[in-house]
Amino acid sequence: MILSQKAVREGGRLIPLTLRDKPYPALCNPSILNLDGKLIACIRNVDYIIYHSDFNKFEHLHGPLVYIHRDNMRVLETKNIMAELSDDFVITKAELTDTSELDTPPQWEFIGLEDARLVHWDNKLYQIGVRRDTETTGRSRIELSELDENYKEISRTRIPCTGADDSYCEKNWMPVLDQPYTFVKWSNPLEVVRYDPKSHTTETIVLRDFESHNSLHWRGSSQVIPFEEGYLTVVHETDLFRSQLNKKDSIYRHRFLFWDKEWNLVKRSDTFNFMNGLVEFCCGMCEYGDDLLITFCFQDNAAYILKINKSIVKEMLL
Amino acid sequence: MRELFDAYTFNPEASNVNVDLADWYFDKGDVAAAVTFYLRVCEREETDKELIYTCLLRVYECYKSTYDRAETCAVVLDHAISLLPDRPEAYYLQSRHYESLKDWVTMYMFTTLGLRAESPAKSLRHDFGYIPGVSMKFQRMIASYGTYRLDEGRQILQDVKDNDFERLPAEYKDLVENNIKNFMACGEAMIMDYSWPDYSMYQFKFPGLEHVERNFSALYQDLFVLSCLEGKKNGTFLEIGASHPHINSNTALLEYNFGWQGWSVEINELHKPSYEQVRPKSTFIGGDARDINYDFLPETVDFLQLDADPAEVTYEVLEKLPMSTTKFAVICYEHDHYRDMYYNCRQRSRKYLQDLGYFLLVPDISIEGINSIEDWYVHPDLVPRHVIEKMVYRPKKYTIVMEYMLGQLKFK
Numbered sequence A: 001m002i003l004s005q006k007a008v009r010e011g012g013r014l015i016p017l018t019l020r021d022k023p024y025p026a027l028c029n030p031s032i033l034n035l036d037g038k039l040i041a042c043i044r045n046v047d048y049i050i051y052h053s054d055f056n057k058f059e060h061l062h063g064p065l066v067y068i069h070r071d072n073m074r075v076l077e078t079k080n081i082m083a084e085l086s087d088d089f090v091i092t093k094a095e096l097t098d099t100s101e102l103d104t105p106p107q108w109e110f111i112g113l114e115d116a117r118l119v120h121w122d123n124k125l126y127q128i129g130v131r132r133d134t135e136t137t138g139r140s141r142i143e144l145s146e147l148d149e150n151y152k153e154i155s156r157t158r159i160p161c162t163g164a165d166d167s168y169c170e171k172n173w174m175p176v177l178d179q180p181y182t183f184v185k186w187s188n189p190l191e192v193v194r195y196d197p198k199s200h201t202t203e204t205i206v207l208r209d210f211e212s213h214n215s216l217h218w219r220g221s222s223q224v225i226p227f228e229e230g231y232l233t234v235v236h237e238t239d240l241f242r243s244q245l246n247k248k249d250s251i252y253r254h255r256f257l258f259w260d261k262e263w264n265l266v267k268r269s270d271t272f273n274f275m276n277g278l279v280e281f282c283c284g285m286c287e288y289g290d291d292l293l294i295t296f297c298f299q300d301n302a303a304y305i306l307k308i309n310k311s312i313v314k315e316m317l318l
Numbered sequence B: 001m002r003e004l005f006d007a008y009t010f011n012p013e014a015s016n017v018n019v020d021l022a023d024w025y026f027d028k029g030d031v032a033a034a035v036t037f038y039l040r041v042c043e044r045e046e047t048d049k050e051l052i053y054t055c056l057l058r059v060y061e062c063y064k065s066t067y068d069r070a071e072t073c074a075v076v077l078d079h080a081i082s083l084l085p086d087r088p089e090a091y092y093l094q095s096r097h098y099e100s101l102k103d104w105v106t107m108y109m110f111t112t113l114g115l116r117a118e119s120p121a122k123s124l125r126h127d128f129g130y131i132p133g134v135s136m137k138f139q140r141m142i143a144s145y146g147t148y149r150l151d152e153g154r155q156i157l158q159d160v161k162d163n164d165f166e167r168l169p170a171e172y173k174d175l176v177e178n179n180i181k182n183f184m185a186c187g188e189a190m191i192m193d194y195s196w197p198d199y200s201m202y203q204f205k206f207p208g209l210e211h212v213e214r215n216f217s218a219l220y221q222d223l224f225v226l227s228c229l230e231g232k233k234n235g236t237f238l239e240i241g242a243s244h245p246h247i248n249s250n251t252a253l254l255e256y257n258f259g260w261q262g263w264s265v266e267i268n269e270l271h272k273p274s275y276e277q278v279r280p281k282s283t284f285i286g287g288d289a290r291d292i293n294y295d296f297l298p299e300t301v302d303f304l305q306l307d308a309d310p311a312e313v314t315y316e317v318l319e320k321l322p323m324s325t326t327k328f329a330v331i332c333y334e335h336d337h338y339r340d341m342y343y344n345c346r347q348r349s350r351k352y353l354q355d356l357g358y359f360l361l362v363p364d365i366s367i368e369g370i371n372s373i374e375d376w377y378v379h380p381d382l383v384p385r386h387v388i389e390k391m392v393y394r395p396k397k398y399t400i401v402m403e404y405m406l407g408q409l410k411f412k
Helices: A003-009 A310-316 B002-010 B015-027 B031-044 B049-065 B070-083 B089-100 B104-116 B135-146 B150-167 B170-188 B196-201 B221-228 B252-258 B269-278 B311-320 B345-355 B385-391 B401-406
Strands: A013-017 A026-035 A038-046 A049-052 A065-068 A076-085 A091-096 A113-121 A124-131 A141-147 A153-158 A182-187 A190-196 A201-207 A225-227 A230-242 A248-260 A265-268 A280-288 A291-298 A302-309 B236-240 B261-266 B282-286 B300-306 B327-334 B359-366 B374-378
Touching: A003 A013, A003 A302, A003 B002, A013 B002, A026 A113, A026 A124, A026 A302, A026 B031, A038 A113, A038 A280, A038 A291, A049 B031, A065 A248, A076 A113, A113 A141, A113 A280, A182 A230, A225 A280, A230 A280, A248 A280, A291 A310, A302 A310, A302 B031, B002 B015, B015 B031, B015 B049, B031 B049, B049 B070, B049 B089, B070 B089, B089 B104, B089 B135, B104 B135, B135 B150, B135 B170, B150 B170, B221 B252, B221 B300, B221 B327, B221 B374, B221 B385, B261 B269, B269 B282, B300 B311, B311 B327, B311 B345, B327 B345, B345 B359, B345 B374, B359 B385, B359 B401
Parallel strands: A026 A280, B236 B261, B236 B300, B261 B282, B300 B327
Antiparallel strands: A013 A302, A026 A038, A026 A291, A038 A076, A049 A065, A076 A091, A113 A124, A124 A141, A141 A153, A182 A190, A190 A201, A225 A230, A230 A248, A248 A265, A280 A291, A291 A302, B327 B374, B359 B374
């Protein structure tokens, strides 16, 4: 199912997020937050342009799905652009997040805070994403990046994993909007964790059994938002495969999950795509009156907001 | 804008919808997004090859605009060439691509292929800067220089200048001008010299030639003057743009071997001591030839040389000379037509001199038949008729000076 088609047919809108002046060519993985009626977005800006030959007709030298960096470029740097939106979803202000005071020399080739989700916890605005540039091994951790009113980064907190904090890769934790420092770390088996800023530790507060009838591959996408006496989120599933010429390719699909307040998975939707693309990624969702605003990228090359009536989503939840 | 995206949501597989969206992003400078939708067209369109071709070229432009993604640029253009090998645009862009990489050999190859591609019968949705009949020729010219095919490069450059200049976009005109200044001069710097073994080949022998061991001019001008005046001794000259007293000098032979004297006008006054030392019969006049009062000239002077770069300055000097009171028997006029883009001094000087009664004896003096440098005139009152009849020459295009003077090309 094409979610944008369903949304637009019933009064919704597909809105492109574009910026003429930006450091790098591609805008992707946008997140969105409704801050007491003011809409703000965080858009990832990267210096690669994905080349995707959907049906292998015009494959690149290196396969159907290739991240085209600058020649001889050894790093993947992410910058984040904060945007303010009008009621009609027009970008009225855009500021590159100034991280200069907290940046340290990168130790690995993935530089910057990736796939940042926006939250407002304890009256502080945060970008929450994954950072891999602090260790020579590229070990990744979720980081809280606190922003001031000018979207300048004023504090940075690297969140340890639960237990011995000895895992290699932590990413795509989904922040729960109304529960500060709480994340859905994994969706099946469900694991909800909470970070304690005072002790600088993270503990598991909910852990469910693996549900074999559900997908093993539900991975974090949007924030988790309070919705109808429970929590709603968007997760993604990835099918990584090889083309006939043994080159890497992938398909991303998304679905809604709905938990009750006790974190029981009550409903879920079927899988959908946003714009009939094979590579899409959702990084944000917020309520906006009778609608939900869902932000996602298309082929990592373009960023969008989908305005969809809540009733449509409720109908999709089975 | 909203209509575009609504159309997409309901027809995401339609080529026309995807290309509209791609163009919208492209026009906004959002090239990454544009790549996605152009590629969607390429992957989905079944019949309209020109549309796919256009989208591939646009994908190239998108990647090209973001710098340092050369491999992908080449891949995309290769796809376009494979799709429609008879169209020239992708070859043209490939040649530009490899030009930017300074890979002249590959660039030359793509111009070879591109020049064989047919002129496009069907216009494309977008303009890629390709001008039929001009763009590929221009690329070929650059590739020729890059691969050290200098003669070919100069020939194309002259052809572009003569036949296509007015059709060129402004930036191309600048390039043509710069290239003419930079590359055509390579030919001018070549010296067409005479030495005594050439005596038997010399076409217009005159008394005293048998004693000439060598000449000094770059294009046989000194010998031409002596042929016109049948080896005249003790003649007079006015030399505008004299430069060095004997290197490439048009008057050194006249003075040294035939006892001529005259005035050597030269803007570079550093040459003055040399003239005083080795050219005692010449009066060196330093300064801008346009600022000199020429009232000192007698009623007749045997030889006038005009060569004050650039072409428009030479013409200004011509207008400054007292042509109504002084008659010149022989004139070598350097109009530098090959690099005179705007002033058309060749045409203007011809009208000016012919209106004064001068006869264009040998037009368009050229080294290799590629670039026209000078015209040679005589005044019928001062040069014998039988000499004029013997020496007059009308080339098909340009006068290859060595062939004219020696009857053949020397092999060195």
